[in-house]
Amino acid sequence: MLSFGFSPQTALDAPRIAISPRETARPDAIVQLEHGIAPETIAGLKKRGHVVTVRSGIARGGYFGRGQIIRARRRDRGEEGGEGWVYSAGSDLRGDGAALAFSG
Numbered sequence: 001m002l003s004f005g006f007s008p009q010t011a012l013d014a015p016r017i018a019i020s021p022r023e024t025a026r027p028d029a030i031v032q033l034e035h036g037i038a039p040e041t042i043a044g045l046k047k048r049g050h051v052v053t054v055r056s057g058i059a060r061g062g063y064f065g066r067g068q069i070i071r072a073r074r075r076d077r078g079e080e081g082g083e084g085w086v087y088s089a090g091s092d093l094r095g096d097g098a099a100l101a102f103s104g
Contacts, residue, residue, distance in 0.1 A: 001069070008069035008090030008099070016064040032063045066095035 001011035015036035019029055031045055035056030045052050055063060070089045077083060087101030 001071075008071050008088055010090075012067060012069060012090045012092045018063045018065075020063065034060055034064055060094070064094060066092045066097065068092060068097050068099035070099050070101045072101075 001008065004011075006014070015034040017034070017037070018032040020032055021029065029051070031050045031052045033042060033045075033052060033054045035054055037054070042052055042054065068089070068091050070087065072085050072087050075081060075084050075086050085103060087103060089099035089101035091097050091099045
């Protein structure tokens with residue numbers, strides 16, 4: 001999220017990658033990709049010898065996890081609103097839940 005400058009919601013909405021089974025050195029390990037990964041990325045993984053499966057809809061079920069994020073950052077002195085904190089939140093579309101950012 002921080003490396004790419006994403007908001008919490010953008011980070012949670014991005015397509016994900018998972019390896020199954022978890023022992024990644026196994027020759028039968030499968031790279032599970034969520035629908036939305038660039039076709040060039042998929043082709044590159046296959047070219048390197050990886051077994052790749054693209055999951056979408058209900059089939060992506062237990063592979064990619066779920067989450068909520070609350071980000072807090074200190075406001076710069078010159079910013080509108082003066083000193084203090086700025087909160088933002090995101091909730092994963094893959095599951096139930098909510099993320100509420102507030103200062104109490």
